[in-house]
Amino acid sequence: MSGTPLPPPAQPPPPPPGAAGPDGAAALPPPPGTDMTGICFRDQLWLNTYPLDRNLVFDYFALSPFYDLTCNNESLRSRQIHPLDMSHLTKMTGMEYVLSDVMEPHLFVIRKQRRESPEKSNAMLAYYILDGSIYQAPQLCSVFASRISRAMHHISKAFTTACSKLEKIGHVETEPDTAASESKTQKEAIDLKELKRVDHILMSLQRKLQPAPPPPPFPEGYVPSEQEKASDDLLALEALPPQVDPIIDQGPAKRPRFQ
Numbered sequence: 001m002s003g004t005p006l007p008p009p010a011q012p013p014p015p016p017p018g019a020a021g022p023d024g025a026a027a028l029p030p031p032p033g034t035d036m037t038g039i040c041f042r043d044q045l046w047l048n049t050y051p052l053d054r055n056l057v058f059d060y061f062a063l064s065p066f067y068d069l070t071c072n073n074e075s076l077r078s079r080q081i082h083p084l085d086m087s088h089l090t091k092m093t094g095m096e097y098v099l100s101d102v103m104e105p106h107l108f109v110i111r112k113q114r115r116e117s118p119e120k121s122n123a124m125l126a127y128y129i130l131d132g133s134i135y136q137a138p139q140l141c142s143v144f145a146s147r148i149s150r151a152m153h154h155i156s157k158a159f160t161t162a163c164s165k166l167e168k169i170g171h172v173e174t175e176p177d178t179a180a181s182e183s184k185t186q187k188e189a190i191d192l193k194e195l196k197r198v199d200h201i202l203m204s205l206q207r208k209l210q211p212a213p214p215p216p217p218f219p220e221g222y223v224p225s226e227q228e229k230a231s232d233d234l235l236a237l238e239a240l241p242p243q244v245d246p247i248i249d250q251g252p253a254k255r256p257r258f259q
Helices: 044-049 057-061 072-078 140-187 192-208 226-238
Strands: 094-103 107-115 121-130 133-136
Touching: 057 094, 057 107, 057 121, 072 094, 094 121
Parallel strands: none
Antiparallel strands: 094 107, 107 121, 121 133
16 A cells, blocks of 8 residues: 655745845845945944044945946955055946945945046945945835835825814715705795695685786687697686685684683
């Protein structure tokens, strides 16, 4: 009887960049040149040992994961030449780091660029060292995208808040309007008895007036239309003897007197 083969054991997920692996060794950082704006490097032991100035700042920067070992500065370091010596960097082509702005000892700005000739170089990325902490400066398009996204978020939130306020105002205003309309409807409710009484009064007044003169006769051979026939029937009904009004013709109703 053959046994059922067991499934292979599940492999653990790879550790995130910068985290320690299963054997305790630190994982490799992302390659230089990628988006590393969320990374900050600081070596407090080095800062306690050496001063941070324009002569040693590049050695401190070379310890960070932002440093690319394939740059021209590393070639100068291997030949015991200062890595920021522009007299040698301008004679080379390829990727290099230059110190663009300095405010000792707090701020150092290092620009990564690709040199094509002694007079032409194209900037790629920028890094700044602020009080011993190294950061990658975000690109201008990323800054604009972040600011626009933040502005759109606040504008959308403002419109949502305004809409909610408007709904509450409209709801508050419609409540008294609804109550007033309901009370007005109740006040304007028609009393059928009162309506019949008014009809009797109008009919009695109409009967007391002189009747309208009869219309002139139609010419010979003329056939009246249906509307004219209907008007004749209405006049015939009005010529009938008046009916007795139970309210007006019989006088006012007698009211009991209270002693």
